[in-house]
Amino acid sequence: MRQHVTAAFAMAVFPLAVAGQTIDDGIMMGRRLLCAGYMYSNDQWSRYWEGSLERTNGNIGTLTTESHQIFGIYGVTDRLNVIAHLPHVRTGASAGVMAGQRGWQDATFAVKYKFFDTRFERGSIRAIAVAQASTPVSNYTPDVLPFSIGLASRRIGARGTIHYRDRKGWFLNGTSAYTWRDGVSLDRPLFYTDGRLTFSDRVAMPNAVDYSVSTGYIRGELVLSAMWGEQRVLGGGDIRRQDMPFVSNRMDFGRVGAWAKIPIPRHDELSIVGGYSRVVTGRNVGQSTVLTVGVMYLFKFPGRRS
Amino acid sequence: MRPLFLLLCSGLLVKAAVPNDADAGAWQMIVLTSPTQVAVAAPAAVNDPAYLAELTNLKTAQSQITPRQRAAIAYWSKGGAIRWNEIMMELVSRYNLPPAPRTDDSYPAPDASNPFADPNFPFANPPYAARAYAYASVAQYEALKAAWHYKFLYNRPMPSKADSGVQALRPSSDVPAYPSEDAVMSGAATAMLQLLFPASVEEIARKAAEQREAALLSGRASASDIAAGLALGTAVANLVINRARTDGMGAAGGNATIWRQLADQTTARGEIAWVSLESPPRPPMLPLFGRVMPWMMTGAEIVAERAVPPPSTSSPEMARDLAEVRETAANLTRRQLAIALKWSDGAGTPTPPGRWNYIAQPYIENAWFTEVRAARAYALLNMSLHDSAVACWDAKFAYFNPRPSQLDRSIRTSIGLPNFPSYVSGHSTFSSAAASVLAHLFPAGAGAFGAAMEEAAISRLYGAIHYRADIEVGKALGARVASYTIRFAQSDGGQ
DSSP, rough: OOOOOTTTTTTTSSSSOSSSOOTSSSSSOOOTEEEEEEEEEEEEEEEEETTTEEETTTTTTEEEEEEEEEEEEEESSSSEEEEEEEEEEEEEESSSSSSOOEOOOOOEEEEEEEEEEEETTTEEEEEEEEEEEEEEEOOSSSSSSSSSSSSOEEEEEEEEEEEEETSSEEEEEEEEEEEEEEEEEEESSSSSEEEEEEEEEOOOOOEEEEEEEEEEEEETTEEEEEEEEEESSSSEEEEOTOOOOTTTTOOEEEEEEEEEEETTEOOOOOEEEEEEEEEEEESSBBBEEEEEEEEEEEEOOOOOOO | HHHHHHHHHEEEEEEEESOOOOTTTOOOSSSSSSSSOOOOOOOOOOOHHHHHHHHHHHHHHHHHHHHHHHHHHHOOOOOOOHHHHHHHHHHHHOOOOOOEEEOOOOOOOOOOOOOTSOSSSSOOOOHHHHHHHHHHEEEHHHHHHHHHHHHHOOOOOOOOOOTTSSOOOSOOOSSSOSSOOOHHHHHHHHHHHHHHOOGGGHHHHHHHHHHHHHHHHSOOHHHHHHHHHHHHHHHHHHHHHHHTSSSGGGTTTHHHHHHHHHHHHHHHHTTTOOOOSSSSSSOOOOTGGGGGGOOOOHHHHHTTTTTOOOOTSSSSHHHHHHHHHHHHHHHHOOHHHHEEEHTOOOTTTTTTHHHHHHHHHHHHOOOOOOOOHHHHHHHHHHHHHHHHHHHHHHHHHHHOOOOHHHTTTTTTTTSSOOSSSSOOHHHHHHHHHHHHHHHHHHHGGHOOOOOOHHHHHHHHHTTSSHHHHHHHHHHHHHHHHHHHHHHHTTTOOOO
């Protein structure tokens, strides 16, 4: 249960699971349960990495990316969950003259399958596989970074997660994914990146891996967790000195975060959620601080087992 | 077999029908005084033992040809003038980055004597690029005209024609081989680009050597054809470099006193003076570029053709134009944004002059020109683009007119805001001049050039960085500048 709205540069690389039972945690929704909700994220950075050089930019000041997201997770069975979410994103800078951008970003769908689950005296271990896919839902441009609302690349990913939980509810979660990224089209017939001028509007996008670990406490609908994770893009050029970022740049970063889901007393189908994360290492990304708040509601459909 | 054979024959006949431009040695020179200004000694006869030994070596080299060498032959067979133009576009893109500010908020100037430092030399901004494309194209064109003079003076055939044992790995032509046009271009390009992009000299020398090797191994030129071509191309380029060293570019950046004077004289006229909206404020881009020597015009003609003054910053006309920019930016459609981005050609791109070279390329390629005629097309196009840059910068710094976002801070741009005065629009001037010259050279493309010009020009309003007056007056200025080039092209001998 972590939020993933990170640097505007990096936003569309991660599978952006901000859902109640996220794509990359070890928690499964029970059969015939639907968790749906809304979440607001505010991502800000004033420092960024131009290649590996950390700097500020007087023509950007602070870049703010706000995201309004709707999401849902449905338990088809106790072992099989489907997940969908869709953010509306808005960007803007505190300095300079460049216009921010806004629009519906990328829809994500995922199928999460628990293929291994064993219980023993002190706790349980489960293993989960996830197939995930994302696609832009509007014709936004990825060519005005860092103002673009995303990278406009269609993606599919394969993820594996291992989740250990003791009898008291303390857990440790490890997850990693490989993401294949489709090329993107620009509105111009040529572009220069990674030391080469290409006479095409089509930009090949390098694939990416991400991995993270989290730990925390779960009891009923209450979840408290802390995480550390990294993304590595497998190719792409650096932002050159005093250049603008480019869609296929190598946008690597590491971040830490904390997350809480707190059910309302006596109405535990309703929870409020909140999170904080910070990019701590990076290359070609902003040094984002992200705050997230949201609400989620648990619908129980008839026919479910107790 | 028979239909295929006939097809091949007809293909060869079409090729053979391409004129060899045998008179190109007499076409009008631009920098040189005559095609014989650089002497090229007579070559050995085709039955001379030294030449026969060259052919023997060539046959041995062809028998040991590698896949890499075959790929190089295929690459250069697109045409040397075209390939060097592409290489130029890449170099301009690489060096088209403004210097980053220092910690004390000042901006370092790129230093030609220390090109690898931060910032790299050069900052290949649009005026720098326009001038660079022009010099590279003119050096090639002058050297090729001189080469054509000697080719048809000495009439030594290609090795693949002199000796049937030498394979023709590119379609052979009846253009005599001595001196080799490929080597001429490699020499001219190396000398010229060394001046313009000194930090990339190794890569340029590698490309040039590859071009010469491809000429040799394809059976187009012998070792002595190549040696004579390399010497000629280098010598001609050095004459062109003499012009470049004294054309006023060195002073085009101005200094703090000049930057202040530009603002003060504008304010004294009762107008709002341009200020940099970058943070920290950056000195204006090449404020004295308007005094750099033009190609097809004189400095006096640049001033005589100067655009009329822009609407006063306090006039109702300006208020109306400003409102149009504000409304356009506030209601920008995705289609308009796409047009703004399509033509943005800002930092990290080949610049608008490079974009017009890109637009010209398929026309030059599909015309099956000789190298000298292809070089003529690039030279005419790029001289008009350079003259457009001079005329446009002359107007920009004569009037020092503020950008829309300066007069109304609420106006947000969808593309980068160029760091120099608004009036007149560079895109409009460049595009209008280029479209006119290309329409003269390739009348069948006139409609496409005109449409591209209109779209490039209006893209600056969509980007919210220019008023309509900047665009309309810029287009008219570009057309006037082009008329000088077209007049030259109508009577230079190559028409």
